[in-house]
Amino acid sequence: MKAVVFDRYGPPEVQTLLDVPIPHPAAGEVRVKIRATTVGRTDTATLRAHPFFARFMTGLFRPKMRTLGMDFAGDIQAVGAGVSAFQVGDRVFGLMPDVFGAHAEYLCVPSDGAIAQIPGDLPYDQAVVGEGAWYAHGTAQLLGEGQRCLIYGASGAIGTAAVQLAKARGAYVVAVVGTRHLDLAKSLGADRVINYEEDDFTAIGETFDVVFDAVGKTSWFECHPTLRQDSIYAATDLGPGWSNIWLSLWYGLTGAKKVQIPFPVEPEKFIRQLAGLMAEGKFQGVFDRNYPLEEIVEAFRYVEQGQKTGIVVVTP
Numbered sequence: 001m002k003a004v005v006f007d008r009y010g011p012p013e014v015q016t017l018l019d020v021p022i023p024h025p026a027a028g029e030v031r032v033k034i035r036a037t038t039v040g041r042t043d044t045a046t047l048r049a050h051p052f053f054a055r056f057m058t059g060l061f062r063p064k065m066r067t068l069g070m071d072f073a074g075d076i077q078a079v080g081a082g083v084s085a086f087q088v089g090d091r092v093f094g095l096m097p098d099v100f101g102a103h104a105e106y107l108c109v110p111s112d113g114a115i116a117q118i119p120g121d122l123p124y125d126q127a128v129v130g131e132g133a134w135y136a137h138g139t140a141q142l143l144g145e146g147q148r149c150l151i152y153g154a155s156g157a158i159g160t161a162a163v164q165l166a167k168a169r170g171a172y173v174v175a176v177v178g179t180r181h182l183d184l185a186k187s188l189g190a191d192r193v194i195n196y197e198e199d200d201f202t203a204i205g206e207t208f209d210v211v212f213d214a215v216g217k218t219s220w221f222e223c224h225p226t227l228r229q230d231s232i233y234a235a236t237d238l239g240p241g242w243s244n245i246w247l248s249l250w251y252g253l254t255g256a257k258k259v260q261i262p263f264p265v266e267p268e269k270f271i272r273q274l275a276g277l278m279a280e281g282k283f284q285g286v287f288d289r290n291y292p293l294e295e296i297v298e299a300f301r302y303v304e305q306g307q308k309t310g311i312v313v314v315t316p
């Protein structure tokens with residue numbers, strides 16, 4: 001089968017499309033014929049080993065995994081011994097946090113892992129919604145019914161998912177986006193949309209239970225006017241001078257937890273919840289463009305620009 005392989009950290013060009021053996025499902029695993037995957041910011045950061053300390057998880061000197069790709073959608077082509085939850089021909093989607101491997105034609109996945117049936121007849125390339133939703137889920141789960149949330153950068157993979165997951169939890173959502181994404185943010189269900197190119201989102205006269213910077217462009221200090229004493233500032237990035245790390249450690253020690261980089265847990269449970277929301281029409285992916293697997297280097301270059309709207313799809 002064809003797989004995109006890399007053996008050292010670096011720019012998109014360190015990856016090569018190679019012929020590698022088709023994997024065989026072990027006991028408890030299923031083999032998925034991948035019909036769609038994505039290139040996300042987790043892939044681009046892992047490829048470059050950025051930030052450096054990520055190497056402690058992905059391999060200090062060389063990457064532990066040879067193939068990136070967190071999202072997959074496809075059909076089950078073979079099942080290992082003892083698998084009863086899925087059968088050959090099932091249309092499935094899922095997520096491979098930490099292990100990756102979906103930038104290939106086939107992938108073996110634990111049947112009790114982050115894998116679920118694709119709701120209805122949703123096309124494969126609209127079912128690869130996991131990566132952004134997964135990180136958005138880390139913050140969305142901080143929210144309860146009627147709570148107030150500001151989502152800064154609601155046009156990326158994480159931001160578009162965060163608006164929908166926050167609304168699904170019954171939160172009031174203010175989305176901050178640029179001019180070209182105003183209509184998109186409204187269509188996702190945001191209660192109020194602020195154009196960061198024209199207005200200062202910190203001067204809108206509202207405060208929030210949770211302020212979520214989904215694109216790493218603000219800081220806790222900048223967002224102060226929107227935060228109360230008991231509010232949480234959540235971020236996906238390290239912040240200027242790694243301030244989000246230092247502040248989250250400090251507030252973690254004091255027990256106040258005012259600054260967080262929320263890491264989601266239990267991906268298998270989350271994917272099933274997400275499938276439920278998709279089936280109910282409460283969650284749908286926002287897609288930017290598609291690349292064939294042969295052009296994956298171009299897909300990485302595009303995603304690295306930090307300008308995509310939602311999700312970039314790759315089809316093997």
Ligand SMILES: NC(=O)c1ccc[n+]([C@@H]2O[C@H](COP(=O)([O-])OP(=O)(O)OC[C@H]3O[C@@H](n4cnc5c(N)ncnc54)[C@H](OP(=O)(O)O)[C@@H]3O)[C@@H](O)[C@H]2O)c1
Binds near residue numbers: 045132177196303308
């Ligand atoms: N913690 C983790 O493990 C983890 C995992 C994945 C990603 N991340 C981080 O999470 C962030 C978001 O990832 P993503 O995949 O959602 O990003 P993305 O899809 O690449 O976000 C791009 C979007 O951000 C918007 N944007 C750019 N500059 C902006 C600004 N100054 N203010 C508001 N919006 C702006 C762009 O639209 P406009 O320019 O038109 O506004 C574009 O739509 C990234 O910074 C990434 O490093 C962290």
